[in-house]
Amino acid sequence: MPAQHVVLKNKKIAARETLSVYFERPHDFQYKAGQSIDLTVLNPPETDAEGNTRAFTLASAPFERDLMITTRVRNSAFKRTLQKMPIGAEVQIDGPFGNMTLHSNETRLAVFLAGGIGITPFRSIILQAVKEKKTHKLILFYSNRTPRDAAFIDELKTVELVYGNFLLIATMTGSGLPDDEWSGEREYISYRMMHRYGGDLSNAVYYCAGPPKMVGALRTMLNENSVNDDDIRSEEFSGY
Ligand SMILES: Cc1cc2nc3c(=O)[nH]c(=O)nc-3n(C[C@H](O)[C@H](O)[C@H](O)COP(=O)(O)OP(=O)(O)OC[C@H]3O[C@@H](n4cnc5c(N)ncnc54)[C@H](O)[C@@H]3O)c2cc1C
Incomplete structure (x- = not known):
């Protein structure tokens, strides 16, 4: 699809130092859950x-x-x-790109x-799967330092309550977090943790997204546990 201009509609705080930015969707803009765009700011005051x-x-x-x-x-x-950027301003978007999209075989577990x-890709994929009443079993392991850093966590907890095929395991790895702030998992995501919640993982397709260092570590952990690269999709968010 050629690059096009879109209008900024809204901005919302999504977590600590985390902003969600909403744009008007061109009527002909189609994308798959999990895909990305290139966003260009036009005539910025600084670069x-x-x-x-x-x-x-x-x-979204x-x-x-x-x-x-x-x-x-x-x-x-x-x-x-x-x-x-003020509401009503225009930016340029190019895309959609990428293949961080849900596999089609609904008998295979998605981790x-x-x-x-x-x-970000997992919010899109999970909400779309719920909307389309997909029968995949979906498990999300979501690692942050503290609950205040965890964008969409309340929304995902609500999805978990209403959608039997989805399990959310959030882990807060920041040190010194008081018990009254977080009573869930605190360890880094490991194969042992995934096995504890996911049971038999032999049929799973894995999706990893986040800072490059973390994605690299997750891929290594999966490979060390005999997961084939064909069953791993990953996206590194450069710049973090
Ligand atoms: C497919 C894809 C999807 C993404 N999705 C998201 C998303 O949903 N949300 C989000 O916040 N970010 C996402 N990112 C990352 C995003 O593009 C920015 O890089 C990031 O937000 C940091 O931007 P910045 O302006 O804060 O810092 P930048 O000015 O871009 O960079 C910060 C630091 O990282 C270094 N750096 C920049 N680019 C690279 C690079 N390619 N390799 C190594 N070092 C680099 C810079 O030199 C600088 O030191 C995605 C990236 C990719 C490739």
Whole structure:
């Protein structure tokens, strides 16, 4: 699809230092849950060596009306521009790209492994699967330092309550987190943890997203437990 301009409709805080940004969806813009776009800010007041374009997963699900991205607010010229951008301003989007999309064989378990902002493709995939009444069993392991960093966690907990095929295992790995703030898992995601919640994983397809270091570590962990690369899909969020 050729690059096109879209209008900024809304911005919402999604977690600590994390912003969801909503854009009007062009009537002819089709995408699959889990895909990404290149977003370019137009005539920004400032720029830096990384330029005016970043890749973002569409955290919105295809059945939703708007296009939505979610990002950590960092101190780059691009992020400052995005933060200050007024409602009604235009940006350019190019795409959709990528194959972080749910496998079609509904008898195979989907294991999603998200590090921090790596949750974005999984929000889209899980909400779309629920909407389409897919029968895949879906398990999400979602790692953050603290609950305040975990975008969409309340929404995903609600999905878990109403959708029997979805299990959410959130883990908060920050040290010194008081018990009254978090009573769930605190360990890093491991094969042992996945096995404890997922049972027989021999039929699973794995999806990893987040900072490059974490995605690399997850892939190594999976390979060390005899998971074939053919059964792993991953996306590294460069810049984190
Ligand atoms: C397919 C895809 C999907 C993504 N989805 C999301 C998303 O949903 N949400 C989100 O927040 N981010 C996502 N990202 C990452 C996003 O494109 C930005 O890189 C990130 O948000 C950081 O941007 P920044 O402006 O804060 O920092 P930047 O100015 O881009 O960079 C911060 C630091 O990282 C370094 N850096 C930048 N690019 C690279 C690179 N390619 N390799 C190594 N180092 C680099 C810079 O030199 C700098 O030191 C995605 C990336 C990809 C490739």
